[in-house]
Amino acid sequence: MENLTEVLQLFLAAENFLAIAVGVIVGVTVGSIPGLTATMAVALALPFTFSMEPVAAILLLVGIYKGGMYGGSITAILIRTPGSPASACTLLDGYPLAQQGEAKKALKMALYSSVIADFISNIALIFFAAYLAKIALNFGAPEFFWLICFSLTIIISLASGSMIKGLIAALLGILFSLVGLDSVFGSQRLTFGNYNLMDSISFIPLLIGLFAIPEIIEFYRKKVVPHLRAKASGAGVSLGELKRSLKSIVRGSLIGVCIGAIPGTGATAAAFISYSDAKRRSPNRERFGKGEVEGVAASEAGNNGVAGATMIPLLSLGIPGDVITAIILGAFMVHGLTPGPLLFQENLPLIYALFLGIMLSSLILLVVGNAAIRYFSLIADIPKSILFPIVLMFCVYGAYAVNNDTFDVWLMLGFGLLGYVFNRTGIPAAPFLIGFILGPMFEDNLRRSLLIGSNDLSIFVRGPITWFFIALTVGSILLALYRFVSSRHKAKREVSEPGSGV
């Protein structure tokens, strides 16, 4: 009862409601503008949370995340340009519907399925996070060491594109995370005597640099492309259509939950799996790809079902599953909180206040999403030539605000250039960020294990939990090798039989 009062006290603050509403509005707005991603918006919003209460700060970022997931589908449907990679699947049926004058129907279905999936995902988060955290209380340093090994390998093995490039990105991330004073001996590591680097590389300039600056550089390096105008016309979705798609929505949500709970898999895979599952089961399967509203529902359910579930490993184990949860982990740290099993023991009211806020965000998404459909053309018609200078301003102000030092602005630009080089060479930025976050955890748990075991390496195989994670780590490496070999075979086949893949 005492806990309940404390939870309600934490949750019912007006600041929280405002944070969720603002977060969802910003997320939908940014997500619906091609070229601006929810990741970029979450990264840019992080400096604004410095003076906020922890619950409001996290809810603001979660709101942006959820709004961004839905927002990405708006441009996918209206102008065949997904606002985020996860919305790519939505355009398969959404855009044909828009061309047939049924844009509003597609947008409404995308919204309703997003909200339902989000709600189911939140329920899964509430049930599984606490359960997993309870199990994780039995983990010691060697178990966490192997869990981090597994997280690193699974993220790399499931990353899109070249596995070698994913590994290189993760290694560079780990290397940059080691800059600063050594946590055990206090000796300087790659600081070059610069006092700004002694407290390690600031997370926020790195984040902003890596995810916002490359887009800006690329925009000004590219030839100007004409600005596309969008219009949401036609009738909305009927109750019958929603009922007909409900099974696909629930199945898609559950697919999203399962995929989201595994670090590294991401919303794009969930959307495509959910879509193909709905297509396989639907009596109208021949209409899929030509403007089937159930297709929009399935892909959006898969895509949004991931949102709450990615928070499960973050909150219960302290392991970020993707880039946005990595940023949210950063927000926890900025506010002196460390997600993981201990947070459930020491700060349970805060966790439950967050859960309530996350549930509320689904409801707010419904209201904001409806308004976005109506007033969308106003948002989408802002050209990038006006948006990007403003985004750059937020980048610079946000980076500077971390320590009130232009060194962080330099750092942000440095990582911006690195991100641009990554884009040009096809090296993914996500494993870099995950490596940057997991690197110190990896080293810390390795050293703690050695200290606990008095330098005896057998501590790393001390029980069933360590063996379980060793098996998962080996499995994910084998999966990565399988993907590598099969992609090589596929490439060879395409070379020997040109045109066969089309």
Next chain:
Amino acid sequence: MTGPQSSGGSPIKDAWDVIAGAMLLAFSLVLLFYLIPEHIGVPPVMQNPMMSPRWLPTIVGWLLLAFSLLLIAQGFLTADSDDSGRRFERGPWLRFALMGLALVVYVGLFELLGAILSGILATLLLFIAHPVRTWWVYSLAIAFPLGVSLLFTEVMNVPLPTLPF
């Protein structure tokens, strides 16, 4: 199109991979043989080499070296089947140069001029760089730096050097 591409008779299938691999190879060698020995201090007594501050950076260095060699090999053997995002048509150099100048304004003049004035200057440069042809949009170059600075300092209580005085 931009960037190095493989020509029909060239043994290189993906020049970007070879260039990136070569740069990473050079970096990993510098890391292993200069940066780690010279810029990471180790305590005089240590019971286990795995506890050393140099242990993880060294492992990372050797792995980077191995994977950079693999990346070079990949560049010689296979073309990237999904490089559509890596290729684009370049715009005029002045557009890019003005963007660079805007970045210099932010980095070089942020503390000197303050957030508002440097923001106005950089935003104007970026509008000219595009170029934005609607005259009233230029008024946003004043309104936004002012508004965003006030949002940071007054609403969110995040300190910024707003003005030079």
